[in-house]
Amino acid sequence: MRYWLMKSEPDEVSIDDALAAPAATVAWTGVRNYQARNFMRDGMSIGDGVLFYHSSCAEPGVAGIAEVASTAYPDPTQFLPESPYHDPASRPEQPRWLLVDVKASAKTRLISLPELRACPALADMVILRKGNRLSVTPVTPTEWQAVLELAANPAG
DNA sequence: GCCAACGTTGGC
DNA sequence: GCCAACGTTGGC
Numbered sequence: 148m149r150y151w152l153m154k155s156e157p158d159e160v161s162i163d164d165a166l167a168a169p170a171a172t173v174a175w176t177g178v179r180n181y182q183a184r185n186f187m188r189d190g191m192s193i194g195d196g197v198l199f200y201h202s203s204c205a206e207p208g209v210a211g212i213a214e215v216a217s218t219a220y221p222d223p224t225q226f227l228p229e230s231p232y233h234d235p236a237s238r239p240e241q242p243r244w245l246l247v248d249v250k251a252s253a254k255t256r257l258i259s260l261p262e263l264r265a266c267p268a269l270a271d272m273v274i275l276r277k278g279n280r281l282s283v284t285p286v287t288p289t290e291w292q293a294v295l296e297l298a299a300n301p302a303g
Numbered sequence: 304g305c306c307a308a309c310g311t312t313g314g315c
Numbered sequence: 316g317c318c319a320a321c322g323t324t325g326g327c
Binding site: 180181182277278279280 | 307308309310
């Protein structure tokens with residue numbers, strides 16, 4: 148059992164969108180970074196914990212809890228010419244990009260970046276490191292527990 | 304919109 | 316293999 152943080156732009160798929168989807172499950176399309184892909188391919192197992200993070204929005208931060216709901220499989224959007232995630236260099240017989248299904252478990256209060264940064268247990272969290280841009284990152288059990296505790300507490 | 308940080312590309 | 320140029324990410 149491992150833990151992860153996965154970024155989503157809420158304009159595209161928010162935690163509410165995920166919870167409203169059939170079986171509260173969404174295919175995590177659009178990852179186009181090899182390191183992030185490799186985490187999904189080589190690191191993830193069904194049932195792993197996921198921090199659902201809202202990025203590129205007015206209030207970036209952890210917005211919900213989810214779990215990995217499939218092993219990695221080819222991201223169909225890489226083959227769709229009309230998709231913003233289209234990759235003309237990827238061949239169907241050897242797909243370059245993968246995704247996993249993510250099942251939303253619960254919405255949390257929004258735990259903002261400043262609040263995450265203020266938590267001592269999260270000092271080394273990958274997402275908080277300077278210059279970090281990875282959309283899929285590992286989370287340690289200690290960090291996972293610390294975020295759950297923040298989520299359970301009142302804001303501030 | 305700005306810009307720092309990072310990944311990718313491509314010429315050499 | 317080096318590295319400059321370019322594109323993207325993402326907080327502010």
